[in-house]
Amino acid sequence: xxxxSVLVAxxxxxxxxxxxxxGGGSSSSGGSGSxxxxxxxxxxxxxxxxxxxxxxxxxxxxEEQNPDVNIEAEYASWDDYWQKLSPQAAANELPDIVQMDVxxxxxxxxxxxxxDLTPYLGEQIDTSNMTEDYVNGGKINDGIYGMNTGxxxxxxxxxxxxxxxxxxxREIPEEWTWEDYQSMSDxxxxxxxxxxxxxxxxxxxxxxxxxxxxxxxxxxxSGLGYKDDQLFVDYFDMIAKxxxxxxxxxxxxxxxxxxxxxxxxxxxxxxGIFQWSNQFVGLKQVAEKPLEIAPMxxxxxxxxxxxxxxxxxxxSQNSExxxxxxxxxxxxxxxxxxxxxxxxxxxxxxxxxxxxALMSEVSEAQAQVFEYVAWAEQNSSPMxxxxxxxxxxxxxxxxxxxxxxxxxxxxxxxxxxxxxxxxEGMLGQ
Numbered sequence: 001x002x003x004x005s006v007l008v009a010x011x012x013x014x015x016x017x018x019x020x021x022x023g024g025g026s027s028s029s030g031g032s033g034s035x036x037x038x039x040x041x042x043x044x045x046x047x048x049x050x051x052x053x054x055x056x057x058x059x060x061x062x063e064e065q066n067p068d069v070n071i072e073a074e075y076a077s078w079d080d081y082w083q084k085l086s087p088q089a090a091a092n093e094l095p096d097i098v099q100m101d102v103x104x105x106x107x108x109x110x111x112x113x114x115x116d117l118t119p120y121l122g123e124q125i126d127t128s129n130m131t132e133d134y135v136n137g138g139k140i141n142d143g144i145y146g147m148n149t150g151x152x153x154x155x156x157x158x159x160x161x162x163x164x165x166x167x168x169x170r171e172i173p174e175e176w177t178w179e180d181y182q183s184m185s186d187x188x189x190x191x192x193x194x195x196x197x198x199x200x201x202x203x204x205x206x207x208x209x210x211x212x213x214x215x216x217x218x219x220x221x222s223g224l225g226y227k228d229d230q231l232f233v234d235y236f237d238m239i240a241k242x243x244x245x246x247x248x249x250x251x252x253x254x255x256x257x258x259x260x261x262x263x264x265x266x267x268x269x270x271x272g273i274f275q276w277s278n279q280f281v282g283l284k285q286v287a288e289k290p291l292e293i294a295p296m297x298x299x300x301x302x303x304x305x306x307x308x309x310x311x312x313x314x315x316s317q318n319s320e321x322x323x324x325x326x327x328x329x330x331x332x333x334x335x336x337x338x339x340x341x342x343x344x345x346x347x348x349x350x351x352x353x354x355x356x357a358l359m360s361e362v363s364e365a366q367a368q369v370f371e372y373v374a375w376a377e378q379n380s381s382p383m384x385x386x387x388x389x390x391x392x393x394x395x396x397x398x399x400x401x402x403x404x405x406x407x408x409x410x411x412x413x414x415x416x417x418x419x420x421x422x423x424e425g426m427l428g429q
Contacts, residue, residue, distance in 0.1 A: 150347020221388025310347025
């Protein structure tokens with residue numbers, strides 16, 4: 001919730017600052033040359049100390065191989081990062097290389113603050129070992145404004161021991177369906193065990209829509225991306241029944257989960273959890289149980305699934321050394337020794353060569369994630385347009401309405417009409 005508030009607040013500030021600063025362009029340099037001909041690049045990112053440490057080592061490795069380039073590091077926490085970046089963007093003084101989140105990429109790109117990287121693909125940036133969908137993760141309109149640092153995919157992370165305990169096979173098949181999900185949930189509830197710990201509406205309602213040929217948002221962001229409210233009714237009616245029969249926790253129980261240590265899967269009270277692949281490693285470490293990963297229920301799984309960029313590295317429009325910055329991006333994404341330091345911290349790498357090289361370097365849990373994302377690469381669809389302006393408000397509304405359905409305060413039919421009316425107003429502003 002705090003992250004959403006920060007996003008909304010700084011998104012508004014950014015819009016105001018960008019509006020006050022027309023044009024963008026290259027009036028100021030993000031990097032600089034020097035009398036000895038050495039190029040200096042500024043590079044900014046957010047992250048914790050381990051990320052800061054390995055990123056600094058990657059920079060050192062690059063500088064050793066490229067002695068004519070000096071990279072100045074600027075890193076911060078998530079909140080501080082965006083507070084600092086916004087006025088820099090307004091003043092055309094962004095660092096040459098900036099780490100970007102998917103929720104900000106469109107704003108910065110459309111504000112002419114980021115360079116289109118298309119001219120550098122196949123030149124400074126080698127994408128020959130990456131899929132088209134992976135590279136297009138940073139696509140806005142006709143340009144590539146961010147190079148994907150890694151991807152994630154949703155799935156069901158489950159404990160096979162508990163599956164066996166409720167009388168089921170230890171392995172969930174790839175082609176399982178929502179009917180299978182509900183049938184398995186009945187067996188879990190009969191044993192007093194949660195089958196899952198809630199399907200977060202903004203992620204999984206969107207998955208359900210995609211698997212039925214629709215989406216949460218229209219491609220141009222002007223409204224909702226589905227016309228048939230029966231899809232809303234069917235999905236949330238299923239969720240309400242899961243809560244009612246006790247196979248999914250009530251909102252009251254969920255409110256008491258304040259950290260991963262409280263998760264029913266960790267405590268042995270739940271079979272599994274629907275979540276992003278990058279969350280699997282932490283869950284398995286804390287749970288200390290033999291967890292596995294299954295795809296999402298179908299039908300339409302490959303239509304519903306997509307590879308979500310973990311984050312991006314972009315080159316600022318104001319940079320005077322865009323080619324040098326693009327060369328570093330290539331090093332970060334494609335150099336195998338550098339990626340042995342990174343170890344997929346920013347998402348599963350896109351280069352097939354890097355992934356193969358890392359399989360013997362990563363933990364068992366991370367190897368499971370690599371394998372699942374590799375499967376998802378072959379069984380998913382393009383992500384589509386980034387979230388539109390107003391998406392934050394829509395998600396908060398969807399969370400509220402979903403909770404009201406779970407409490408029985410509104411029927412799915414009533415909620416479908418209310419959500420459409422309010423969400424269309426938010427997106428149409």
